[in-house]
Structures are given as structure tokens and as C-alpha cells.
Amino acid sequence: MIIATAxxxxxxxxxxxxxxxxxxxxxxxEEKKRGVSIDLGFxxxxxxxxxRVGFIDVPGHxxxxxxxxxGVTGIDFALLVVAADDGPMPQTxxxxxxxxxxxxxxxxxxxxxxxxxxxxxxxxxxxxIGALLGDxxxxxxxxxxxxxxTQEGVPALRQHLAEAAGALAxxxxxxxxxxxxxxxxxxxxxxxxxxxxVFSGAVAVGDRLTLSPQGLSVRVRAIHAxxxxxxxxxxxxxxxxxxxxxxxxxxxVHRGDWLLAPAAHAPSRLVDARVxxxxxxxxxxxxxxxxxxxxxxxxxxxRIAVLExxxxxxxxxGLVQLVxxxxxxxxxxxxxxxxxxxxxxxxxxxxxIDPFSPRQGRRTPQRLAYLxxxxxxxxxxxxxxxxxxxxxxxxxxxxxxxxxxxNAQAESLxxxxxxxxxxxxxxxxxxxxxxxxxxxxxxxxxLRQWHDARPDQPGPGEDRLRxxxxxxxxxxxxxxxxxxxxxxxxxxxxxxxxxxxxHRPALLVADAELWDRVAALLDVxxxxxxxxxxxxxxxxxxxxxLEQLLARVTRMRMVHRVADNRYYLTETLRRLARVAETLAxxxxxxxxxxxxxxxxxxxxRNVAIQVLEFFDGLGLTRREGDARRIHRPAAEVFD
Ligand SMILES: Nc1nc2c(ncn2[C@@H]2O[C@H](COP(=O)(O)OP(=O)(O)O)[C@@H](O)[C@H]2O)c(=O)[nH]1
Ligand SMILES: [Mg+2]
Numbered sequence: 001m002i003i004a005t006a007x008x009x010x011x012x013x014x015x016x017x018x019x020x021x022x023x024x025x026x027x028x029x030e031e032k033k034r035g036v037s038i039d040l041g042f043x044x045x046x047x048x049x050x051x052r053v054g055f056i057d058v059p060g061h062x063x064x065x066x067x068x069x070x071g072v073t074g075i076d077f078a079l080l081v082v083a084a085d086d087g088p089m090p091q092t093x094x095x096x097x098x099x100x101x102x103x104x105x106x107x108x109x110x111x112x113x114x115x116x117x118x119x120x121x122x123x124x125x126x127x128x129i130g131a132l133l134g135d136x137x138x139x140x141x142x143x144x145x146x147x148x149x150t151q152e153g154v155p156a157l158r159q160h161l162a163e164a165a166g167a168l169a170x171x172x173x174x175x176x177x178x179x180x181x182x183x184x185x186x187x188x189x190x191x192x193x194x195x196x197x198v199f200s201g202a203v204a205v206g207d208r209l210t211l212s213p214q215g216l217s218v219r220v221r222a223i224h225a226x227x228x229x230x231x232x233x234x235x236x237x238x239x240x241x242x243x244x245x246x247x248x249x250x251x252x253v254h255r256g257d258w259l260l261a262p263a264a265h266a267p268s269r270l271v272d273a274r275v276x277x278x279x280x281x282x283x284x285x286x287x288x289x290x291x292x293x294x295x296x297x298x299x300x301x302x303r304i305a306v307l308e309x310x311x312x313x314x315x316x317x318g319l320v321q322l323v324x325x326x327x328x329x330x331x332x333x334x335x336x337x338x339x340x341x342x343x344x345x346x347x348x349x350x351x352x353i354d355p356f357s358p359r360q361g362r363r364t365p366q367r368l369a370y371l372x373x374x375x376x377x378x379x380x381x382x383x384x385x386x387x388x389x390x391x392x393x394x395x396x397x398x399x400x401x402x403x404x405x406x407n408a409q410a411e412s413l414x415x416x417x418x419x420x421x422x423x424x425x426x427x428x429x430x431x432x433x434x435x436x437x438x439x440x441x442x443x444x445x446x447l448r449q450w451h452d453a454r455p456d457q458p459g460p461g462e463d464r465l466r467x468x469x470x471x472x473x474x475x476x477x478x479x480x481x482x483x484x485x486x487x488x489x490x491x492x493x494x495x496x497x498x499x500x501x502x503h504r505p506a507l508l509v510a511d512a513e514l515w516d517r518v519a520a521l522l523d524v525x526x527x528x529x530x531x532x533x534x535x536x537x538x539x540x541x542x543x544x545x546l547e548q549l550l551a552r553v554t555r556m557r558m559v560h561r562v563a564d565n566r567y568y569l570t571e572t573l574r575r576l577a578r579v580a581e582t583l584a585x586x587x588x589x590x591x592x593x594x595x596x597x598x599x600x601x602x603x604x605r606n607v608a609i610q611v612l613e614f615f616d617g618l619g620l621t622r623r624e625g626d627a628r629r630i631h632r633p634a635a636e637v638f639d
Pocket of ligand 2: 013037
């Protein structure tokens with residue numbers, strides 16, 4: 001369990017941690033000199049046997065709320081410290097608001113310095129605290145009056161913390177490993193060490209990780225979990241991780257960076273979130289307000305794009321897009337805090353809905369519907385809603401990344417969904433079954449329209465077909481649709497053309513007339529049809545017109561182009577193939593040469609060679625030196 005202190009400066013947070021753990025967390029010389037906590041302090045203790053607790057002592061000064069925020073984002077339990085003499089003060093209120101926005105619901109109040117006040121005053125402050133906790137997520141947490149100086153009341157608090165630590169259900173190790181880095185230093189002999197709270201997943205010595213957003217690959221040499229040497233570290237622990245990697249140096253690592261499972265590294269500058277404005281804010285949060293965003297241990301500046309309406313009123317929540325000046329690592333559900341531009345005031349906070357927002361169309365009705373789907377719980381319903389809002393399908397890898405699912409979680413979620421998975425196996429696209437059926441119909445409709453408009457042509461290639469569809473879909477999805485329709489016998493593919501089954505390109509009337517006359521000339525007994533130029537002369541048509549017609553009927557497989565200037569009817573080629581087959585059959589080795597073919601067919605040397613080369617191309621014959629062998633039967637080739 002990780003406990004963080006919270007509360008106004010000088011209310012006794014640091015002394016209380018020392019009373020509980022024996023550790024003085026004010027370690028910086030300046031902190032010692034001034035008696036003020038500036039940065040985060042850390043202490044660990046076995047409050048009860050077997051339950052090791054990590055304390056994060058935060059600074060109370062208003063100037064160091066930024067540091068406080070770096071410490072409290074991943075905690076399990078808040079220890080709100082209020083001095084009995086002062087009572088609640090500004091940072092008591094601000095810290096409590098932050099804890100509430102972060103969704104912290106477990107905690108206790110330490111009502112310190114009771115040695116300085118009367119019992120009546122203690123009772124009075126207690127009531128004030130109760131009112132303050134009011135309708136926050138921490139309402140009703142127990143209050144422990146105590147003195148860190150005399151130790152009165154400290155054992156009762158310690159006892160309570162030990163029980164809370166024991167009762168806290170072990171955090172799930174699910175999700176990809178994510179550690180929010182709050183410190184980085186070097187140790188002689190060890191090298192670079194980063195420390196932070198593990199938000200999800202687990203890590204082991206020897207693992208490969210990625211330093212994010214830098215994208216630097218590192219390896220884990222050693223781990224301290226809750227300040228003890230360990231082989232693994234996992235969610236809910238503070239860890240110090242000794243990392244190595246080429247190009248790694250202390251100067252490269254900053255508070256706010258992440259140490260991540262390589263698959264979880266995907267920094268983003270556009271993050272959609274639902275945020276609530278604190279009721280104490282004097283003005284509504286306007287579109288394009290500059291803010292500080294705190295997420296994990298990071299603090300980045302950026303602007304707020306309000307997605308619904310013109311602004312968010314104090315005390316209200318709304319959808320926003322965070323347009324950040326620097327990329328951060330975020331996943332759905334990550335809690336965040338917003339502070340004003342000059343970093344003096346906490347403005348509000350909330351949770352990430354989509355860490356990968358689109359640059360364009362961030363407030364279109366479709367996008368807002370998609371965001372509403374992303375807000376659904378539990379994950380099974382959310383996935384169903386997301387698929388419903390994505391007729392062209394969604395990248396499942398991207399969803400797993402955005403939702404921080406490890407492979408096992410993702411697979412079990414995908415398996416339960418009513419969707420088809422298409423595309424590359426390692427980069428699948430999920431499409432709701434209903435949308436899939438509609439997309440199949442859309443493809444068939446598009447092909448029908450295509451054929452109606454161009455009765456003399458085969459269907460379009462996939463690229464053009466994709467452009468005919470009313471809905472844009474990825475190329476992989478169309479390929480999968482075509483494959484599905486091929487399997488069902490609804491479409492056929494010839495070369496790159498996709499046509500409806502049963503579509504026979506018909507010739508236009510004028511073409512058909514000319515074709516009748518051309519076909520008559522090609523239909524010869526001697527198996528030596530005239531050349532293209534001869535046909536044009538004989539029929540008195542333009543060479544170009546004839547060539548265009550021949551190209552069209554070739555696509556329709558009514559003729560074959562054997563050479564540039566010579567076309568054959570299929571029937572004539574069948575007869576020539578029979579000649580070749582007979583020659584091969586009659587030879588002991590099953591082979592024949594060009595001369596034998598010329599003599600047997602009587603079509604002359606040049607044409608014989610053209611025809612044989614054409615047969616080679618079809619795979620009917622295969623060349624072996626000067627001879628040829630039948631490779632595939634003609635019946636098969638011409639069918
Ligand atoms: N009398 C009394 N003084 C206390 C108590 N707790 C803290 N102090 C004193 O209050 C001052 C501020 O304490 P510190 O722990 O640094 O406060 P922080 O700013 O909240 O961390 C120090 O001088 C402490 O010795 C207490 O229970 N009783
Ligand atoms: Mg302090």
C-alpha cells in the first residue's frame with residue numbers, strides 16, 4: 001500500500017511520518033535549513049507484520065503543489081493532516097479537492113498538535129473537518145486526534161493504517177507495466193536508477209522496458225520494491241529500478257517520464273478527457289484556456305478545447321480535448337489535475353477517455369458519440385458500444401493500448417465480442433457483425449451499380465471498388481470482405497477485377513456488329529488467322545478502332561492475343577493445343593520440337609513459334625532446351 005500525506009504547510013505532516021516510521025523525509029539541505037518540505041519525501045515501514053507500507057510525504061506550501069501532485073496520482077490511501085490549532089487552511093482545502101478529483105476514496109485524517117489546544121478546540125475542528133469532507137470521495141473517513149510530539153494518539157493511527165493495509169485487496173497485476181518516474185539519480189557501481197509508483201502491471205529483473213516519451217530501450221538490472229531488494233515489482237508498489245541501455249544517462253530522464261512495457265509506449269499530444277471544474281472557481285472554463293496538466297508524475301502545459309458547448313461552469317463536468325505542448329503517456333482512466341496557466345490554482349480535474357484523439361473533427365456528432373461509447377462501463381459493454389459507433393471497424397491493437405490491456409485481457413475481451421476480426425493477424429481490425437453484414441451488402445450494391453454503368457467491362461479493382469463505397473473503409477477490410485464474398489460464391493475475381501458472379505461483360509451494339517465481322521475472319525480452317533492490319537484493311541475500319549475492340553474482347557476472354565499483331569479465337573487455340581498434345585503423346589519421351597509442331601499444324605515457322613511461346617506463357621507447355629513437354633492439359637487451361 002502507498003500512503004500519501006496531504007494538508008497545509010506546518011500542520012505536522014513530516015513530523016507525523018517520522019513518528020510513524022522513524023524516517024525524517026526532509027532530506028534536502030534547504031528543507032533541513034528552512035524546516036519546510038519542498039519536494040516529495042519517502043519512507044517505508046512494516047506497520048504490521050507482512051504489510052509493507054510506503055509513505056509519500058508531500059510539501060504543503062502552495063508554491064510546491066506541483067511537487068505534491070507528482071506524488072499523489074498513484075496512491076491507495078490519503079493521510080490528510082490538519083493541525084488542531086490552525087484548523088483547515090487553504091492547502092487543506094486544495095489538497096482535499098485534488099484527492100477528490102483523483103478519485104482517492106480511502107484515507108484517514110490526522111488531527112495533529114492536540115498538545116497545544118483544549119479538548120473543546122479538538123471537537124470544534126473535528127466538526128469543521130467533517131463538513132469539509134462533506135460530499136467528497138473521502139466523506140466519512142475516520143479522524144485521529146494526536147500529537148506527534150508527545151506520541152499521544154499515534155499508536156491508534158498506526159494500528160488503523162496497518163489494518164487498512166491488510167484489508168486492501170492486493171492490486172491486480174493486470175495491464176502493461178507502467179511506472180511514473182518521480183526521481184532519477186545515479187549510484188556508483190549501479191548506474192541510472194529511477195523511482196516511482198507502479199500504476200499497473202509488473203516488472204522483473206532482466207525485462208526490457210521503454211523509457212517514454214523518449215522511446216529509449218532499457219533493461220532492468222535490479223529492483224527495489226517498497227525499499228527492499230526484489231526480483232519483481234508490481235502495481236501498488238513504489239519501486240526503484242536500476243536500468244541500463246545504450247545512450248542512457250541521468251540527464252535524459254525527468255520527473256514525469258514513464259518506464260513502460262515496450263508495447264505501452266505511445267506518447268500523445270492530444271488527449272480527450274472528462275473534467276470537472278471545482279465549484280470554487282470564479283469563472284467558467286472557457287474554450288482554449290491555457291492550463292497545466294498533471295498526469296502521473298508529469299506536468300505539461302497546453303490548452304483546453306471544450307467539446308460540448310462554449311465553456312464548463314464551476315462545479316460542472318464536461319468533455320474536453322487537451323492539446324498539449326509536449327507528448328505524454330496516458331491511457332484511458334488515468335486521473336488528471338488541471339491547474340491555471342501560472343500554476344497557482346487547482347482548477348479542476350478528471351479522467352482520460354481517449355489518449356489518442358483525432359486532430360480533426362474533435363467535436364463532430366460522430367466523435368462525441370464515439371466518446372460516449374468510450375465512457376461506458378464495464379469493458380464488455382464499452383467494446384460493444386465502440387464497435388457500434390465504428391462502422392469501418394477499429395484497430396484492436398490501438399484499443400488495447402488505449403485501454404492498457406495486456407495480451408490476456410485483450411484476447412478475452414475480443415473473444416467475448418460480437419465482431420469479426422480481419423486484417424493482419426498481428427494488427428487486427430474488429431468490426432461489429434452487423435456492420436460487417438452491411439458492408440458486404442454495400443460491396444455487392446457497388447458492384448451492381450458498376451456493372452449497370454459499364455456493361456461491357458469486368459468489375460473494378462479493389463482500390464476503385466473501395467472508392468465506390470458510401471462509407472470509407474480501410475483497404476484491409478475491403479480485401480477481407482471480397483475474400484468473404486468469393487468464398488460464398490457471390491463475386492469472382494479475374495486478375496485484379498472483382499465482378500458479381502454471373503456478370504458477363506456484354507458488347508455494346510455497335511461493337512457487337514463489328515465483332516461479328518471480325519470473328520468471321522478469325523474463324524479459319526487453316527489455323528492461320530489474318531493479322532490485325534489485314535483485318536482492318538479487309539473490313540475497311542480504322543486500325544485504332546479495331547485494336548480497341550480487340551482489347552475489349554480479349555478482356556472478356558473471347559479472343560487471345562498471341563502476338564502483337566495476331567489474335568486467336570479460343571476454339572482455334574484448342575485445335576492447336578490438340579496438335580501439340582498428340583505430338584507429345586506419340587513421342588516416347590513425351591516431347592516435341594517447334595519444327596514438328598510447324599509441320600503437324602501447317603501454320604508456318606513464325607506463327608508456330610508465336611503460338612508455342614503463347615502456350616508456354618499459359619503454362620500449357622514447358623520448354624526443355626529445344627523441345628517442349630505438355631505441362632497442363634488444354635482442357636484445364638482453356639476452361
Ligand atoms: N506541538 C506540536 N508540534 C508539532 C506537532 N507536529 C508537528 N509539530 C511542529 O510543527 C512544525 C511543522 O511540522 P512539519 O512536520 O514540518 O509540518 P509539515 O509542513 O506539515 O510537514 C514543526 O516545528 C513541528 O515540530 C505536534 O503534534 N505537536
Ligand atoms: Mg513537511
